[in-house]
Amino acid sequence: MNRRSLSIAIALAALTIAPGARAQEIMLSGPLRGGEPPHPCRRPRAAPRAPIAIALGIPGAPALGSLGSSPSACRFQGFSVGGQMGLLLATSSFYGAIDAEAHLAGAIGIAEDSWLELSLDAVRFRTVINASVVTAPIDLGAATITVNHIVAEDEIASVSLFARVLLPTETSLRYAARIGAEPGLAMVWTPHRKISLHGAISLPVTATVSAANTLMTFTPRATLDALWHPAQPFEVGLGVEVRGGLDGFEYFAPRLALRGHFARVAFIDLSAMAPLFGLERQLARGALTFGMRW
Amino acid sequence: MPFVRFEPTSLEKSPSSRVARSAVVSLIAVALAQCGPARDPGCLGSTSLQCVPPPACRAVRFACSGNGPARVSRITTRTQRPAGLDALASVGDWVLANDNVTIVIDDVSPALALNATTAQRVAHNRETHTHHLAPSGGTIIDVSPSGGTDHLNQIYQITGIVPRDALHYTAIESRQEDDTAVVIARGFLDVSTGGDGRVLVTTRYELRPCDPGVRVRTELYNGGRVAWSSYLSDAWFLGDRSQTPFVQGRGLGFEHPELQLTNLDASLVRTPYMAASSHAGEDTSYATFSCTEPLLDGVVDPTIVAMGLPRSYVAPGDGLVFERMIVASRGAGLGALEHVMAARRQLFGEPIVSVRGTIELPRGLGDERAASAVFYEPAPDGSNSPREITVWSEAVPDATGAFRVSLPAGRRYHMQWWRLGRPFGEPVSFETPTMDGATVQLPPHRPPPLGAIRASVTITGEGVRGQDAELVLVPVDPATASSVRGSVYGFFDSERCAPYLGPTHGGSPGCNRVLVRQGSTVEFFAPNGTYWVYAHGGPSRTIARTMVTVTEGATQTVSLSLSQLSVFPTQSMTADFHVHSGRSFDTSFPELDRVLSFLVNDVDVIAATDHDVTTSYASALVALGATQRVFVQPGVEMTPLIPSQRIPGASLPRTVGHFNAWPIPFDDSLPRNGAPWDELAQPGELFDLLRPIVDRGVGVMRERTGVIQLNHPYAGSKIGRDEGYFRTIRWNPTQPVPREFEASNPASLLVYRPGGADGNRNVDFDTIETMQGNELLENLRHRQGWHGLLNAGHLRAGTADSDTHSLAVEPMGFPRNIVLGAHRSRYNFTTFNALVREGSMVGTNGPFIDAQLAPTGAFESAVGPSVRTPVAITPNARLRIAVRAAPWIPVEEVRIVVNGRIVRSITEGISRPQDPFGTAGIDRYTGEFSLAELGVDADAWIIVEAGLRLPTVVDSDNDGLLDRADFNGDGVAAEEHPPAPRAEDPRFHSNVIVPGMWAWGFTNPFVVDANGGSWEAPNR
8 A cells, every 4th residue: 555655656756857758657556455456447337437526616606617626537538417506605794696507518538548528517597695686697607628638547546637728608707708727637546446536636727807907816726535336336425625725725625426327338426515614605516417428 | 186095905916917918808808899799898907096997978978059178176165065955065075067067076085094093083084075875985975057056965886785885985086188077986895894895996977068967987896706796876865855766667757666675676677767856945856877778777765766787797807887977957847857868869869859838837926846747658558557657757847837848759648737746637648759859849738726825923922032933734624634635746745744835845835834934924825625724833832723715716814823921931941952954864954944943933042963964054044133043053963874883683784873962063164064974983982073073172171061962762773774772782771781891782882982991982972862753652762761771870861852854744843952040141052051961951842840859848949850960868858840831732641750660640630721722721730749758768860741641551572662552542552653633632733733742741850869878770
């Protein structure tokens, strides 16, 4: 166990000092526990492994495509449809907000160890209650494109780099447009064929640009999720997300996921998170996703 | 050099970031241009003082000839203030003016240093140019058409309904752009009440040479962390009674949904324009329309109107821009709508037709409001159902009877004439052609002539100081009242106003009342009917009445005579410490009529207590030759309007109620004429501000010469603004007042010193308004609060004030204070106020109680009521009581109250005059009691009351306050108001003079020390 951890650390260090190194040259090796080797990404009768999928965009914009989500460290292809919803209730300041999005997502391989993900909040509903002034617009939300590339992989672990771009597709902004980017690193480690650990760090940055001002956000984040696949079709995940920002510590959020895997490629995913201990005032977010992944 | 201050925020950017931003903006601007019509973001989000917002309403042009340029300047002398009682301009404010209109924007005051001394705080507060509901200057306080008067309280900007949503300006500057005058105010949401200081706002006020009003552009940028629901709008603080709001729309016009702050959807109207008109003095009308959207979203209430953009979701980094115009026109009616129609024709291509006509007006009385016409599209089924018609405009004919109104082309209209507060005749139907610019000439209208009354009053008897009187008309047959009742198109509708003679809150004639000036004959119109015409001159004179029948075209002559009575002692002065005039935001009552009402009601001393502004009545006193008849102490009613105080147990922030203070030097070069700014403070902090102003002296060596009064302590709230401090803190007066402040106990706020250890406590007022107006149950609650304070050992004098706002609502001088020991020939405000503070007073709306306490039983050394020093008594101490009242004032009961409990109720031996219109029978009761027989064997306080018998009253909701009474005598205390008395009821005549009056007087306390040593409060 320690050797494997050390190997991963060495790999990360190597990535830092030699970003151009080919993935194949950095082999993560070590003795495997149990009988059958648990491939980090593929498994029988279930979609490729993935971290808990729920995301919280940025302060004031809780859903921005896949911005702020942790991607899979495993190459995959597929598509999904789903919805997510967030709740902010600050009764003492007479403020409340609910957002709900229907999103579309797809992934396609572009090379042996690279793939492209697209995500769009196709229909976005938000309601904000400012005392008794209430608005509830429905509009087209944000879209993101994410390029992923595996930089290291062996029998039990995979490490990928990703770069995500937020496209200015939101129609609710009258005098501004929002763009953003999120570089990051994701990894998966499968110490057991029924257990996978997923980690990610990323650096989301957005700019809402208007004629005379640009509102910037920078919210570095890290997640760690443990997923347990006790028996087909069930999978259960528990994790945490920690996020900082320009205004200070944003939140520490426990998160969970319940998944079902069907017909090798289909899945249903129910996820939730609850930000705690920081500036973020959202009480909870939940998401339900259906899709196919292979 | 304009004062400019701006607080940089974290959004300030480095030059390099601006370069990068410019590049991105260029790209995005191109993208946005592809998506829809370009909207000029101006300075949206800019923190640079160099950024100038673009002009507003660029598509609107008003033509004129010979106009010079619009000019921007600052007020440098008091003479530059626009005419009109509502004008607030003071030295330092900003003025936009052309040949058509003058607009005043209040200055933005610099922030106070955190370590400022008390003296600095007081000075800063008085110089703060902030008014009414707005959290800062930078708002419109005066708009006066050329040659006209200002009737506007304030227009400020909001983004929602709670105080934190108000725009708070921190910088202001002016620009002269060729012939255009510009003032720019910048700031953010009101952080002092919890607003987000990262939400940046900029408002550009602009006037061009021919404009009839100001162009306004407000930019709001959300630089914060959360998305907002924003209702960016202008809030027009009409103040309840100063203007009548009008909005175009189906089922609207002068009718609007009730304002519900917690359910804005139910209150919202969508309208192309809003207008408001005054109804007193030299009239002015105002109107507004949006240049950004075809329709305004608004809420309409006689107190406040908001007109703005549709409610909008504003994400962080995004913003809103709202462009509109606010125009004004001189004269009665809604003349300002002519400017709106002209502008909307340019903005939205609406074809407009001019409709003209004439009406034959009654001659001789010169009232241009004698008739008016409302124009509307009938309901789809052709009916005139108020909920189905679409009201477009109103016209008031000029002195010749001619009128003109602009209406949209190609529609069918009805024109309904109104006079004396009621519609008359059948609607006139007509159509407008479809051609823009066409004229429609309506046939002349010849209504039946109005009937009139010509009246005079004489007053005789010893000690008469004047012949001024008031007439009150009531239908002889109460069943006919509804047919002669009137209103301003449904506003200010009161059953008291039958017959309706004029707007309830305007000058005389108003409601059903007319003032008669000394030696003159008054002539006024009245609807057809048979009326009792009463004349009165206050509670120390007789009343008289006569019956008249008013018929069309005929003038009836009435002559009535009153007699002076000796109800009040010669060694006393009568005073009303709570009166309002048109300077208050909630009434239009002219100063001249207000002073005349002082004379009519024979009041000697007035505390002029307009809301948030000081008044002296100096010019009106001179005009009426009354400078030696009435002594006016300029003062103020501190009226906090911004809910800011967190009270334990209350879910919403509160205001702290109303407080009077006098004397305050009247200085109309200062903001609020010298009155302090009273927002965001607890009562103790207000007293900290007031003491150095009302008390004479230098530095800390101040002699207490003024009076600070807690007004109507249990008054309710209006639009979320508390009007009574005891109600605010939910004090149950049956419970003791804690000795020390306890954070969890709101009642302990009374002993809290919000300004620090050297400051005043919230209970450190001098007097408490125990009787205000004539609502019996309300006054019984105030009385409970006073008694509760006395029981807690906080000895304060009780006062009785009218809180009059007009002729008919809270009539002047009912109730009033009889200040014992004062005399007209020796009047001096310092000694007079000392008598007031110590409680050498009787409060009354009619009966006078002459009560004397003989501490040792010998009346040679008797004392009057006083809260100054407890009187040591012996077991032989006695109380002597004499009650006097004019014959028309009913007295049925004398009550002796000890420590808040009625220990003796006397109904025997009270005389009742046979003739309520006569002069005989003033002396109603005399009696003498030993304190021992009253059960006074320990330290105590004693009050004597006299008047009508009190009904059974109960506290139905167990909050310690009396809230229901058995007025109808059915054995169940379930009513809140007494029924209107029938003609045979002893209350009848007094209720004609003072509607709702429950005759009642009270002495201030005799504080007796029965045990020696220090006085122990009963409920400490």
